[in-house]
Amino acid sequence: MKKKMTMQDIADMSGVTKSTVSRYFNGGYVKDETREKIKSIIEKYNYEPNAFAQSLKAKQSRIIGVIAPCLDSTVTSRTMMAIDDYLRKENYMSLVINTDHDEKLELKYMESLWRMNVDGIILIATQVSEAHCALVKKMDLPVVFVGQKFKDGISILYDDYHAGIKVGELAAEKGHRDIVYIGVMESDQAVGVERKNGILDGLKHKGVTKIELLHADFSFDVAYEKVKKLLMKRIPDMIIAATDRLAFGAYKAIQEKGLRIPEDISLVGFGGYEISSLLTPKLTTIRYDSDTAGYIAAETMSKLLKEEPVPKVQIVGYELLQGDSIKEM
Structure with a gap:
């Protein structure tokens, strides 16, 4: 028995996607040139769409x-x-x-x-x-x-990588040599990998090699606990947080320890949250558009x-x- 032609077959012969063929049948937008190409293939092979399947799909949901x-x-x-x-x-x-x-x-x-x-x-x-x-x-x-x-x-x-470089170089240019970076899981390629690598490269470009990495998720509470434990052992020059929310967690832990920002420890984040400007002192941060x-x-x-x-x-x-x-x- 001859195999019945499908919408995928028409798409392959037309050089378009199946969704384009579907839009053709459902009355959606298709360029005139593409519409004519699909139409000629349908006429050549006498293709008739499955009426039941067509009834399940609206023209466009918007x-x-x-x-x-x-x-x-x-x-x-x-x-x-x-x-x-x-x-x-x-x-x-x-x-x-x-x-x-x-x-x-x-x-x-x-x-x-x-x-x-x-x-x-x-x-x-x-x-x-x-x-x-x-x-x-x-x-x-x-x-x-x-x-x-x-x-x-x-x-x-x-542009996470270059934003990271900007922060890393800024930290080094301000004279910080003992840096702690609190980041997120590496399954997040943008924040967990690209942003972190930019920061590390920016620091290394300026000769900073003492960098401790802390791993967190995106939550305020986890960042707070991580920094709280860190400060029980030692006080670095600066904490760089992968997001403003993590910076807020660090902010709380630093203040509870009785330390001052930036006199005792510097802090920077990423995100540009409006609330960052309401903190005292105001948080230095990267704002993405x-x-x-x-x-x-x-x-x-x-x-x-x-x-x-x-x-x-x-x-x-x-x-x-x-x-x-x-x-x-």
Whole structure:
């Protein structure tokens, strides 16, 4: 018996994705040239789509799934607000889901959104595993990763490595030689690896080699406990925290020890949270342009849905917010 042609067959012959063929049948946006190519193949092979399968899919949901690792991060909330604002102007609705940094939930919700027939997914990612790659390959809809590099697709990245170098060099230029870095798990390529490597390289470029590494998660409480234990043994020149939240945990431990910032110990973070400027002394921190990251992510999704070309990787910048938490040695 001759095998029945499928939508995937049409996609392969047309040189497009299955999702493009699906949009053709469901009345979604497809470029004129592509539309004619698909149409000619359908006519040539007398293809008829499965009526039942077609009835299960709406033309376009006008919904974009936005998956976030948490809802209480200033950087994440800024990014999501920018995404939602852009998509709303494009007549799309954002469906936001929180995973609490749980990879299994992340994968589960990605698949759920796909089966709900959303038009696309924006993932504010904490890591990219082989499971992510396999799932995205299976799904016939556009996916944009924010904050982590996705080798097989589209990524919006922060310049973590060079921001790290900036902080490392600043610490050394201020005369600090005994540094403690409190970071996160290396499964997070951006913060756990790139940011850390930038800091270490920036310090080494300036001749600083005494660097102690403390490992935490993204929580205030764990950072507080780690620094509290550290200060029971010794007092370094400076603590560099991978995020402002970790810096806040360190801040509390330092003050409870009866030490002064920056007179007894310097402190710097990453994130640029507004609350950092309310501390006394004000925290020196790196602020990433998360509003721009959200805008670019939403704009990229819109272009993908219109089949317009987009770069595989786009880099978002940062700035150093000078506070009063670093002293001159």
